[in-house]
Amino acid sequence: SNQNRPDQAFTTVRAKKTGKANAASGKIYVTIPPDHFGPIPPENDPIRNQGVLVGEFWADRLDCRQWGAHFPHVAGIAGQADYGSQSVTLSGGYADDEDHGEWFLYTGSGGRDLSGN
Numbered sequence: 001s002n003q004n005r006p007d008q009a010f011t012t013v014r015a016k017k018t019g020k021a022n023a024a025s026g027k028i029y030v031t032i033p034p035d036h037f038g039p040i041p042p043e044n045d046p047i048r049n050q051g052v053l054v055g056e057f058w059a060d061r062l063d064c065r066q067w068g069a070h071f072p073h074v075a076g077i078a079g080q081a082d083y084g085s086q087s088v089t090l091s092g093g094y095a096d097d098e099d100h101g102e103w104f105l106y107t108g109s110g111g112r113d114l115s116g117n
Contacts, residue, residue: 003027028066030047032068035080052069056069061089069087093108
C-alpha cells in the first residue's frame with residue numbers, strides 16, 4: 001500500500017546492479033488514474049495542493065512517478081497507441097535527442113539494454 005512506502009524514492013541494491021529498470025519508488029504523492037490525460041489539478045495533490053505545474057521538473061524518473069508526471073520507471077514514453085502519449089521524458093540516453101527548453105526532439109524508444117548485458 002502507498003502508506004507503507006517511504007517518503008523518498010529509492011533504488012534497491014538489485015537496481016544499482018542492473019539499472020533503473022528494477023528500481024522501486026517511494027510514496028505516490030499525486031494520485032491520477034494510469035490513463036489520465038491533461039492537466040493534473042490541485043485536488044489530485046493532497047501534499048502540496050497545487051497539482052503539477054507547467055515547467056516543473058524533477059531529478060529523475062522516480063521523482064516524476066511520485067508526483068504523477070510520468071509513471072514508467074524506464075520507458076521514455078507513457079501512453080497508448082490509440083490515444084497518444086501522456087508524457088515523454090528525456091534522460092540523455094539517445095545521442096540524437098535535442099533539448100531546446102520549450103521543445104525537444106526525441107529520437108529513440110526501446111532497444112536499449114539497461115542491464116549491462
